[in-house]
Amino acid sequence: MLLAVFSDIHGNRQAFEACLKLARAKGAERFILLGDFVGYGADPEWVVDTAMELVAQGAVAVRGNHDEAVNSTAESMNNEAQIAIEWTRGRLDAAQRRFLAELPMRVEDTDRLFVHSEASSPQRWTYVRSTTDAAKSLISTPAHVTFCGHIHRPALYSMSVTAKMTSFVPRTDVPVQLLRGRQWLAVLGSVGQPRDGDPSAAFALFDTVSCQITYCRAPYDVAAAASRIRENGLPPWLADRLSQGR
């Protein structure tokens, strides 16, 4: 089965639409949503509604720190993120907020683990920045492949049976076979706010039979998403950074 994995959509309708369209065109049969549906972008309602529909059709979804912040004031965030999340709170209806509040922190599916951030203690929202972080995450699970997001920059880590680590920045559209002899941590780029210098929306496809992962990029109407952010009076940097991909 071909899975399409999306993370960090952040209320960016244009980016999410482009990713869904490209993933379907490439034959995706099941959708995995790794959290942070809202925050930063100006279309949280549409994104949450779409996620709810996909979940009703069998998609997997987990909770991100921004999704949690919608329902709790405890989560500490930087100033712009805080402004955006307070704005988002006023946009979502009760059903949408409940959907986000009830999302699980992690989902295990056969030998795969889906989680928003570093997996050893998901509620701490730790970034996977290095092989040390990745090792911590991989040691905490028997899963063959862990999928996470949160850092908005794609990466692929592996750990051998002797606990030796490898790190790799994946190439767009080059499939990589996730060999059975080791554990893998696939860190997804962001759909709605890429930060790796490439403004196009990031997602990945995973073939459960061949165990191949392919990191993909979907170009989208960045200007439209940016003007939605400006129209709604959100911090202008949230609009500007989209065209720079950082």
Place this chain on the structure above:
Amino acid sequence: MPKPLVKSGAEIDGYTIGECVHAGGMATLWTVTHPGIDVPLLMKIPRVSEGEDPAAIVSFEMEMMILPRLAGPHVPSCFGTGDFAHQAYVVIERIVGTTLYKRLPDLPLPYEEARQLVAGIATALADLHRQNVIHHDIKPSSIMFRGSGEAVLIDYGLSHHNHLPDLLQEEFRLPYGTAPYMAPERLLGVRDDPRSDLFSLGVLLYFFTTGERPFGEGETLRAMRRRLWRDPHPPRKLRADYPPWLQEVVLRCLEIEPVWRYPTASQLAFDLAHPDQVRLTTRSERMKRDPLSVAWRRRFNQGVMQPRAKADVAAQIASSPILAVALDTEEGAPELNEALRVTTERILATLPSARLACVNVLKLNRIAIDKTLDEQGSNKHVDRLVALRHWATPLKLDESRLTAHVLEAVDPAAALLEFAEMNSVDHLIIGARQGSFRRTLLGSVSAKVASEAACTVTVVRPPRMATAKPGAGVVWG
């Protein structure tokens, strides 16, 4: 890890196991057959039981990732892989014959034979590098030759694929590989520079032409590290008749700094294919090693080998292409030759490591016997070489980046296509003859070259003259 199920007569995923043809330290090799595949096959199975070197597993994982992605005559075709979850294996085409290792008793080889062998290996390496793979274990036992003559590179257990995770990245505390052939930067942990393979090939060329390994056989890290500062004895010291051009090539491959080596395997293959055009530098004249004072300065000046930014194999190869420009020095209109020079200059300006081959075709008659001398009695071949170099003078290229070639052929287009193919030309620049009577009569050389070449072709026309409006000639005056 499950115990290997392999024995003669057993079946794995539809492959019937034949005999064991090799049992090495890391893996065993078995002949296998499969209904529907009529190529001789080999199954490679790693040693994975308790107490075996964990390197065997990691190397095998690299081969499982890399082999299925390789294509072309210079690699063994891969037919299938099996996972460690059940029985790890790769099935590859069985190349008939033996590796170059069998030639060691014959060393040193005659220069001409070694030149041809190594040119073939350089061509194979260029093809591998183009596929984003650095071999990292170039040595006689990794090289075979097909019946049709192409070199085949085998054993990808230590290789690096620029588009795939490098599983050997943090695996070993010490650099892993074959000590006598290992490039100095490998000792510093650099695994992404394709020029490391050119160093290893230089070691092989040195060994095959002198009978001695340039850095000995030392396996200790201390012995290996010496190559970071100590240069090998020049081959001419070992064999008095060693051709200077060959020493130039060998010592350029063995430069400590990768940037001083050939930029690409294609450029090395080019020099080996045209030994008379190798530009000789002081390397070719050396009769002894650098004085100790120089070597010691190198040893204690660690600036020689600074950590470098991560390299991109494809980008490096793309910045060092082989360009060829086809020139008609006899009949070519001066404005066309000028336009060709302007275009060539622009392309070279962005590619500081490119080399340029200026090519002219001396057209032979289909029936009449050609004379080498023209009516005035001067040698046509030599005249044209002079004309080609004269054309290239304003480009102010370093001699090592420029060659001139006169091809003799009945069919100029076919000759240019063959030259481009044989020399791995990346980009061919050719002029279009404008409205020539011969083009109308014989068809266009540039059109045939542009449509049939495997490389990029730029067809150049002289700047357009101001064209008269239709019918203008009738009205004016």
